[in-house]
Amino acid sequence: MSTNIVWHECSVDRLERQRLLQQKGCVIWITGLSGSGKSTLACALSRALHSRGNLTYVLDGDNVRHGLNRDLSFRAEDRAENIRRIGEVAKLFSDSGIICIASLISPYRKDRDACRAMLSEGNFIEVFMDIPLEVCEERDPKGLYKLARAGKIRGFTGIDDPYEPPLNCEVVLQQTGGDYASPSDMAETVISYLEEKGYLKA
Ligand SMILES: Nc1ncnc2c1ncn2[C@@H]1O[C@H](COP(=O)(O)OS(=O)(=O)O)[C@@H](OP(=O)(O)O)[C@H]1O
Numbered sequence: 629m630s631t632n633i634v635w636h637e638c639s640v641d642r643l644e645r646q647r648l649l650q651q652k653g654c655v656i657w658i659t660g661l662s663g664s665g666k667s668t669l670a671c672a673l674s675r676a677l678h679s680r681g682n683l684t685y686v687l688d689g690d691n692v693r694h695g696l697n698r699d700l701s702f703r704a705e706d707r708a709e710n711i712r713r714i715g716e717v718a719k720l721f722s723d724s725g726i727i728c729i730a731s732l733i734s735p736y737r738k739d740r741d742a743c744r745a746m747l748s749e750g751n752f753i754e755v756f757m758d759i760p761l762e763v764c765e766e767r768d769p770k771g772l773y774k775l776a777r778a779g780k781i782r783g784f785t786g787i788d789d790p791y792e793p794p795l796n797c798e799v800v801l802q803q804t805g806g807d808y809a810s811p812s813d814m815a816e817t818v819i820s821y822l823e824e825k826g827y828l829k830a
C-alpha cells in the first residue's frame with residue numbers, strides 16, 4: 629500500500645489536450661465471449677476513427693497479457709486484476725484525450741462496473757458483443773473451444789467458466805435479421821453513438 633503520497637496537479641489539463649486533439653477522451657469497453665469478434669471490432673473501429681482524424685488506442689486483452697499482465701492466469705482473481713489494470717490504463721489514455729478501445733472478455737459484471745466507476749459519468753461506453761456461444765464455438769479461430777471441450781483447457785469462458793452479460797450497457801451488437809452485421813457496420817454503429825454523444829469534437 630502506498631502511504632504519504634500527495635496528488636500533483638499539472639497546468640496542462642484534460643480540456644487543453646482535448647482541444648488540441650479536437651475530440652473527447654473516453655473508454656470504449658468491448659466485452660463478450662472468446663470468438664465473439666471483440667478484437668476485430670476494436671481494430672475496425674480504430675481504423676474508421678483514425679480515417680476520420682480521431683486519435684485512438686486499442687488495449688486488447690490477449691496483447692496486454694503478453695506484457696503488463698503476463699503474470700496473470702485465468703482464475704477469477706487474476707481475471708479481476710487483469711480487468712482492473714486495463715481499466716486503470718484505459719483511464720489514463722482517456723485522460724490524455726485519446727479514445728481508448730479496450731477489448732477483453734471481462735466476464736464478471738462486478739469487475740466491469742468497477743472500471744466504469746473509475747471514470748466520470750458518460751466516459752465509459754460498454755459495448756456488448758451479444759453473439760451466442762454456438763456461433764463463437766463454430767468460429768473457434770484459435771482452436772481453443774475444441775481444446776476446452778476435450779478437457780485440455782480448464783476454466784474456459786462459456787464452457788466451464790462463467791460469462792455475465794451486461795444488464796445495462798450503452799451499445800449491444802447482435803444478429804439483425806438472419807445474419808451478423810459486418811465488422812465495419814458494427815464500427816459504424818459505435819461511431820454513430822460517439823457522434824450523438826459529442827465525443828468526436830472538442
Ligand atoms: N481459460 C480461458 N478462458 C478464456 N480465454 C482464454 C482462456 N485461456 C486462454 N484464453 C485466451 O485469452 C484471451 C482472453 O484474455 P482476456 O484478457 O480478454 O480475458 S479476461 O478478460 O481476463 O477474462 C482469449 O482471447 P479472445 O479469443 O480474443 O477473447 C483466449 O484466446
Ligand SMILES: Nc1ncnc2c1ncn2[C@@H]1O[C@H](COP(=O)(O)OP(=O)(O)O)[C@@H](O)[C@H]1O
Pocket residue numbers: 660661662663664665666667668669767769808809810811814
Ligand atoms: N462481425 C463479424 N461477422 C462475422 N465474423 C466475424 C465478425 N467479427 C469477427 N469475426 C470472425 O470471428 C472470429 C473471432 O473474431 P475475434 O475478433 O478474434 O474475436 P475475439 O477477439 O472476441 O476472440 C474471427 O475468425 C473473425 O474473423
